[in-house]
Amino acid sequence: MPNPGRPFPRRSSAEGALHVLLLTTGSVASVKAPLIVKELLNYENTLVQVVSTKPSMHFFDAAKLEEDNLAVGVKVWRDEDEWATWDRMGDPVLHIELRRWADVVLLAPCSANTLAKLAAGLCDNLLTSLLRALTPETPKHLFPAMNTFMYLHPHTASHLCTAEELGWQVGSPEAKALACGDVGMGAMMDWRDICLLVAERYARRRRVGVEEVPRKVPLKDGVTAAPTEEAERMGEAGVKVCGG
Ligand SMILES: Cc1cc2nc3c(=O)[nH]c(=O)nc-3n(C[C@H](O)[C@H](O)[C@H](O)COP(=O)(O)O)c2cc1C
Numbered sequence: 001m002p003n004p005g006r007p008f009p010r011r012s013s014a015e016g017a018l019h020v021l022l023l024t025t026g027s028v029a030s031v032k033a034p035l036i037v038k039e040l041l042n043y044e045n046t047l048v049q050v051v052s053t054k055p056s057m058h059f060f061d062a063a064k065l066e067e068d069n070l071a072v073g074v075k076v077w078r079d080e081d082e083w084a085t086w087d088r089m090g091d092p093v094l095h096i097e098l099r100r101w102a103d104v105v106l107l108a109p110c111s112a113n114t115l116a117k118l119a120a121g122l123c124d125n126l127l128t129s130l131l132r133a134l135t136p137e138t139p140k141h142l143f144p145a146m147n148t149f150m151y152l153h154p155h156t157a158s159h160l161c162t163a164e165e166l167g168w169q170v171g172s173p174e175a176k177a178l179a180c181g182d183v184g185m186g187a188m189m190d191w192r193d194i195c196l197l198v199a200e201r202y203a204r205r206r207r208v209g210v211e212e213v214p215r216k217v218p219l220k221d222g223v224t225a226a227p228t229e230e231a232e233r234m235g236e237a238g239v240k241v242c243g244g
Contacts, residue, residue: 174188
């Protein structure tokens with residue numbers, strides 16, 4: 001029986017599985033969390049746990065996600081769990097246990113707020129405490145998702161630069177019509193590409209008999225969406241990370 005994820009996700013050195021910790025924040029792109037979890041579990045020897053901020057949980061049904069993946073012990077960890085599971089000195093501390101469990105961390109989607117907290121080192125909830133507790137060796141990928149004007153704000157370039165210096169690999173957002181109605185850069189990298197990135201980078205084989213998820217359009221220079229002309233124009237303003 002795979003790790004049930006309750007009350008703590010414990011490591012078992014015998015299982016040899018890749019432990020993917022998906023962190024979701026208060027971007028509308030959190031609606032993709034159930035799809036990301038489902039798709040990652042289509043790969044052999046892959047386990048997933050989820051940590052979500054309060055705003056993120058407006059965008060998907062955490063109870064349903066857990067129920068759909070009960071057999072593989074997926075749990076959506078939230079702020080309340082941190083304190084519900086700690087009573088006295090010597091008890092395990094959830095954000096540390098989750099950090100120990102993770103082989104790879106995906107911050108997808110990463111909101112402007114959490115990005116700013118990450119860059120500043122703030123840790124005022126379960127997710128950001130975990131971020132702050134990560135070791136430099138843990139592979140970490142960050143996928144910004146925000147309104148175009150938030151993305152083009154000078155803070156974003158500066159915060160992404162700091163994130164890269166801290167060892168985060170930043171997945172470029174896409175230019176397209178956003179959920180808020182604006183058109184331009186800022187949409188999270190396509191969820192299928194995020195899963196593909198994990199599968200390729202960490203050498204995961206697709207389960208036998210599980211069909212490939214159809215892509216929207218073929219990869220073109222790392223861009224998956226077919227951006228509108230206006231989106232492309234706005235995207236040209238771009239964000240230069242670390243003076244690159
Ligand atoms: C409907 C709605 C959609 C939002 N979408 C985004 C978004 O895509 N990106 C973003 O950075 N913030 C977005 N926000 C704002 C964040 O939810 C807000 O900044 C929140 O404080 C983020 O908290 P967190 O980083 O702890 O999850 C949205 C807010 C609402 C109400």
